[in-house]
Amino acid sequence: MEKLNEHFTSIYYYLRPEHDEKISHQSVRILQTLEKEGALTVRNIAERFSISHNTASEHIKKLEKNNWVSKTRSSIDQRVVTIQLTKEGEEVMRLNTQLDSGKLEHVINQLTPAEQEKIMHVFQRLSEVAKDVYGR
Incomplete structure (x- = not known):
């Protein structure tokens, strides 16, 4: 962690x-x-x-x-x-x-399409699971 x-x-x-x-x-x-x-x-x-x-x-x-x-x-x-x-x-x-959209886009564009997809999937999943932390 x-x-x-x-x-x-x-x-x-x-x-x-x-x-x-x-x-x-x-x-x-x-x-x-x-x-x-x-x-x-x-x-x-x-x-x-x-x-x-x-x-x-x-x-x-x-x-x-x-x-x-x-x-x-x-x-x-x-x-x-x-x-x-x-x-x-x-x-x-x-x-x-x-995050600053322009800076983020610059960084993401340096990754392969497969890496971009993997990051999007991981952040989406982490966001979904995080919603349960407070039980709201």
């Missing part, structure tokens, strides 16, 4: 996109959670990250100030407010979690 983690971090280090946004790791994780799971409440976010409601709320306020998330009050129960990712938030999340 140690070697796999070393390879993964090297791949991310060399193929990450360059960007100027100032955003905390916790905020990136919240954006990523909203992208993967859809709209959530502040309470849901606090529970997911084992942080207090107030701490989650502060993170959400900063994300909303940057127009990376938006809030919607429930028409059924005015006490319920859901948080969702905005288009700008999706872009910031991608810049902070995905």
Whole structure:
């Protein structure tokens, strides 16, 4: 597992996109959670990250100030407010979690078609199995 983690971090280090946004790791994780799971409440976010409601709320306020998330009050129960990712938030999340497409294409094009297919298969399978880690 140690070697796999070393390879993964090297791949991310060399193929990450360059960007100027100032955003905390916790905020990136919240954006990523909203992208993967859809709209959530502040309470849901606090529970997911084992942080207090107030701490989650502060993170959400900063994300909303940057127009990376938006809030919607429930028409059924005015006490319920859901948080969702905005288009700008999706872009910031991608810049902070995905590989640079151009760099990745350059690297992949150096591999044989068989190697490319093998890598795609392995990453697809790893992604499928990873979804079960949290039982969601």
